Amino acid sequence: MMSALIKWMQRYEGWVGAGGGLCILAGLYLGLVASPPDYYQGEVVRIMYVHVPLVQTAMLAYSTLFVGSLWYLWKRDPIVDNLCHAAAGISAFLTALGLITGSIWAKPTWNTWWTWDARLVSFAVMFLILAGYLMLRTFIDDPEREARYAAVFAIVGFVDLPIVHFSVEWWRTLHQPLSFSMRGVSMSKDMLIPLGVMTVGFSLTFFYMVMIRTQMLYLDHLLAAKKGRLLSQVHLSSDVGSSSSSLSTP
Amino acid sequence: MPFLNVIRWVAWKDLISEVRSRETISSMFFFALIVILVFSFSFSMDQAAARELIAGIIWVAFAFTGIIGLGKSFSAELQNDCLEHLQISPASKGAIYLGKLAANLLFMLIVEVILFPMFVIFFNLDVVEELPLLLLIFALATLGLSTVGTLFSAMTVQIRAREVMLPILLLPLAVPVMIAAVEATRGALHGDPLSLYGNWLQLLAVFDIVFTVLSFWAFEWILDS
Numbered sequence: 001m002m003s004a005l006i007k008w009m010q011r012y013e014g015w016v017g018a019g020g021g022l023c024i025l026a027g028l029y030l031g032l033v034a035s036p037p038d039y040y041q042g043e044v045v046r047i048m049y050v051h052v053p054l055v056q057t058a059m060l061a062y063s064t065l066f067v068g069s070l071w072y073l074w075k076r077d078p079i080v081d082n083l084c085h086a087a088a089g090i091s092a093f094l095t096a097l098g099l100i101t102g103s104i105w106a107k108p109t110w111n112t113w114w115t116w117d118a119r120l121v122s123f124a125v126m127f128l129i130l131a132g133y134l135m136l137r138t139f140i141d142d143p144e145r146e147a148r149y150a151a152v153f154a155i156v157g158f159v160d161l162p163i164v165h166f167s168v169e170w171w172r173t174l175h176q177p178l179s180f181s182m183r184g185v186s187m188s189k190d191m192l193i194p195l196g197v198m199t200v201g202f203s204l205t206f207f208y209m210v211m212i213r214t215q216m217l218y219l220d221h222l223l224a225a226k227k228g229r230l231l232s233q234v235h236l237s238s239d240v241g242s243s244s245s246s247l248s249t250p
Numbered sequence: 251m252p253f254l255n256v257i258r259w260v261a262w263k264d265l266i267s268e269v270r271s272r273e274t275i276s277s278m279f280f281f282a283l284i285v286i287l288v289f290s291f292s293f294s295m296d297q298a299a300a301r302e303l304i305a306g307i308i309w310v311a312f313a314f315t316g317i318i319g320l321g322k323s324f325s326a327e328l329q330n331d332c333l334e335h336l337q338i339s340p341a342s343k344g345a346i347y348l349g350k351l352a353a354n355l356l357f358m359l360i361v362e363v364i365l366f367p368m369f370v371i372f373f374n375l376d377v378v379e380e381l382p383l384l385l386l387i388f389a390l391a392t393l394g395l396s397t398v399g400t401l402f403s404a405m406t407v408q409i410r411a412r413e414v415m416l417p418i419l420l421l422p423l424a425v426p427v428m429i430a431a432v433e434a435t436r437g438a439l440h441g442d443p444l445s446l447y448g449n450w451l452q453l454l455a456v457f458d459i460v461f462t463v464l465s466f467w468a469f470e471w472i473l474d475s
Contacts, residue, residue: 073471128422139410149405152468159464160423167426167453
């Protein structure tokens with residue numbers, strides 16, 4: 001028996017992956033070659049075309065995880081749990097990449113690798129939550145319980161993130177005004193278009209990765225289930241003794 | 251059993267067993283005492299420095315102590331299969347959660363009320379006028395820690411590596427509580443007017459309400475065999 005979701009993924013994964021790849025190639029050309037350097041930041045600004053889409057896709061990934069977790073608690077479909085697991089892993093990866101590229105970008109522009117800004121802290125917390133999510137899953141043996149606990153943790157963590165962002169923003173703004181803020185920086189069309197193309201490309205690539213990873217996890221669970229069934233059959237047949245002939249014949 | 255009775259009985263059961271064994275509160279208390287000592291050695295503060303740092307030290311000590319208490323809250327249920335009896339009991343899971351939450355909150359507050367005079371003595375604080383406000387801050391922030399903490403305690407007690415996983419899951423989520431508690435405590439200890447740090451109390455209250463409701467709802471999925 002194969003779920004409709006897996007079938008749907010198998011049908012569309014190629015298109016989504018190809019679309020993502022094409023968008024990223026086009027975005028890289030537009031961002032690295034065709035777009036002008038920034039008036040203040042010079043060529044350094046080009047890391048934006050990777051950093052901003054990474055961060056946005058990481059948030060898209062956690063939102064997918066959140067919706068998937070609610071969906072799992074509602075329907076209890078193991079394939080939806082595979083989808084959540086896939087989205088969480090990719091989201092943690094994208095969040096880490098977003099933090100690293102942000103750090104690289106911050107050094108030349110802000111002259112520091114790290115600052116306790118609201119976005120940076122809430123992103124670091126999001127990474128810790130996702131890492132905790134993935135660790136939690138490895139410590140539970142029963143797949144059904146693993147899915148249930150992980151879904152609850154993902155939902156609680158998702159609700160926490162806006163409060164984290166809000167509290168850090170308050171914390172900093174009470175002490176000192178933010179000396180650097182991306183707000184109010186209006187962007188020219190030459191930069192906005194490559195940024196948009198890259199964001200679409202990263203999002204499509206994320207969906208492609210989720211589709212592939214979900215199928216892998218699904219097959220993994222299927223394999224484990226079949227192994228379990230096979231083992232129990234062997235136990236059953238050795239207990240009964242005479243009925244083992246049907247298994248021994250190839 | 252009516253909803254309120256379940257809450258009362260679960261909390262009462264925890265209190266009775268604590269009064270008889272005195273395990274949780276005494277271990278929390280001595281752990282916190284050691285944390286205070288370690289901090290006072292490692293920072294070697296004069297009074298001016300203590301004034302700046304003390305709010306953070308208080309809340310690090312309270313949070314770590316709270317984690318010990320929260321972890322014990324459900325690991326005590328493992329003996330004699332008590333956890334399974336809670337799982338199969340026909341009582342509302344949300345009521346069991348609220349009862350556990352009440353007991354945890356009470357234990358943590360008792361320890362904090364015993365510990366706070368130690369801070370006052372060791373770090374030479376002057377707190378007499380601000381005492382009611384400080385108690386309000388302690389209550390709000392401790393409720394914030396124990397709402398999510400009680401939920402995660404029930405979760406981690408049923409998995410491997412439970413002692414490690416509770417702080418790993420709880421502390422990132424408790425970032426807003428810690429920031430707000432430290433800022434409000436610092437404001438109160440400095441004797442600032444309430445209008446300067448009152449918004450942190452509001453943030454704590456919002457966190458408490460959001461996560462009490464969310465954990466109450468989610469507990470159904472955690473305590474389910």
